[in-house]
Amino acid sequence: MTAKALPPEQAHELLLSQHASIRRLLEDVEAAAAATLDVPDPSGPAEALRTAAIWLRESLLAHMESEEALLAPFLEASADGQARLGVLKTEHASQRALLDQLAHTASSRDEPDVLAWRVQGLARDLLADMAVEENELFARVLPPVAAQLQRTRA
Numbered sequence: 208m209t210a211k212a213l214p215p216e217q218a219h220e221l222l223l224s225q226h227a228s229i230r231r232l233l234e235d236v237e238a239a240a241a242a243t244l245d246v247p248d249p250s251g252p253a254e255a256l257r258t259a260a261i262w263l264r265e266s267l268l269a270h271m272e273s274e275e276a277l278l279a280p281f282l283e284a285s286a287d288g289q290a291r292l293g294v295l296k297t298e299h300a301s302q303r304a305l306l307d308q309l310a311h312t313a314s315s316r317d318e319p320d321v322l323a324w325r326v327q328g329l330a331r332d333l334l335a336d337m338a339v340e341e342n343e344l345f346a347r348v349l350p351p352v353a354a355q356l357q358r359t360r361a
């Protein structure tokens with residue numbers, strides 16, 4: 208079974224578990240950012256921050272792709288859903304641009320403070336965005352689809 212074909216309950220569970228992993232990564236990356244800003248010579252902590260930022264970017268890119276693929280089959284079925292999918296893709300496009308910027312800063316080794324500030328800003332935005340996705344998107348779209356499928360099967 209491909210990810211696209213997952214039933215709504217499993218899609219919901221998978222998305223929530225991806226968000227939980229990202230929250231743990233954000234804790235690591237925020238701790239690395241705080242450590243970088245905290246010391247006069249940030250060269251040591253900055254290396255850990257670069258690694259954490261690159262890992263965060265990879266995980267987020269994979270999550271966004273998975274999120275779009277998992278939700279699309281449920282959202283494409285209605286005009287309202289298509290509009291929600293459009294908003295999701297627009298938000299993901301701007302998050303991908305921020306992540307590219309982050310990767311660029313991470314690769315230039317002379318700006319550890321800028322990388323730390325970028326990471327902190329991105330972490331705040333992502334935490335807020337995940338809460339909105341969980342409350343306004345997953346919870347509103349996936350349980351009604353699951354309930355509807357249950358009624359159809361009954």
Ligand SMILES: [Fe+2]
Binds near residue numbers: 271274299340
């Ligand atoms: Fe997302």
Ligand SMILES: [Fe+2]
Binds near residue numbers: 226274340
């Ligand atoms: Fe998400």
